[in-house]
Amino acid sequence: SAFDTPWFNTQGNDFFNSLNKTKIPHVILTSETEDFDEETIQQWRDEGFDTAYVPMLNGGNEYINRVHTQGDNFGVGEYYAIVAFDSAATLILQAHQKPNHPKLVAIVAYYPPIIPSVNTKYPPGIRVLVHLAGTEVGVQRQTEVLGIQGKVKTTQKRLSPGPGYGEPLALSYPAYTYAGIQPGFAERDLDEYDPVAERLAFTRSLTTLRRAFRIEPTTIEVLRDDLVDYEASGRADKALAHIRPYAHVINGPTLTGGVGTKDLDTYYRSFFQPLPPSFRARLLSRTMGTDHICDEIFTSFTHSQEIPWLLPGIPATGKKVEVVMVSI
Structure with missing residues (x-):
């Protein structure tokens, strides 16, 4: 084998892991509005992430293309994660179910009004985390007749309140529901802001992104x-x-x-x-x-x-x- 050399065989895991690690962890924050909560942006910067904000505006493919363009602008060999809020989170979850975004390592979706099918499998290279709030959420389902895929239908499902903050849901991707908390709980400039739920959700989000970027545990x-x-x-x-x-x-x-x-x-x-x-x-x-x-x-x-x-x-x-x- 071309790799069966004394030098190659003496390299440890630290060397090989370094080949697939971004130098600067980038986060694209995205939501419906033209501007966004500055405290939330600063919160991610304080944790060592380079951040950029992309507004959803009119949505659609044009919006998804703007998000990808921002990701591509981070440079060759640089990876990024997306942290999306509200309706923007729904579009981001919908647009990344296929493995065609090699620079994207993670998606964190805050209170999307509609989520993909509970059986959706995301590409192995993308870590996904969903935070749900409110009393119900729309769940998409692909109809199928005689093996032929039909229209995508959305069904409203009630969110189980559970015994306390941040209950895990039995989906094919990690998701939590925050009982008694309304969408907007993670944005400090909104009336729905809830510091307890926000802190718990942020800790989960931070853990997801650090694992996705292969960031070593902090001191x-x-x-x-x-x-x-x-x-x-x-x-x-x-x-x-x-x-x-x-x-x-x-x-x-x-x-x-x-x-x-x-x-x-x-x-x-x-x-x-x-x-x-x-x-x-x-x-x-x-x-x-x-x-x-x-x-x-x-x-x-x-x-x-x-x-x-x-x-x-x-x-x-x-x-x-x-x-x-x-x-x-």
């Missing part, structure tokens, strides 16, 4: 631990360098914290610090997601000074204190 655990170390050691400037400008910290029991780097700078310097010299923390458990960490922490200290963020307004008692905290 979120290291970043989290570095941030905690900077906070505990009083290095507020280092802590602030690790967070985004709109980050927020809220201590539920005492409602202390801040929103944005200016408030958090004041919080870290004037409320969180100084910690008691005896303050100790022990990690009990850690649950990690694609873009968040939930820690269960055991803390102990001698109450040798006032601690505004934890025991506000209580002078030092000299007593030993033990508290179990949950940090997200």
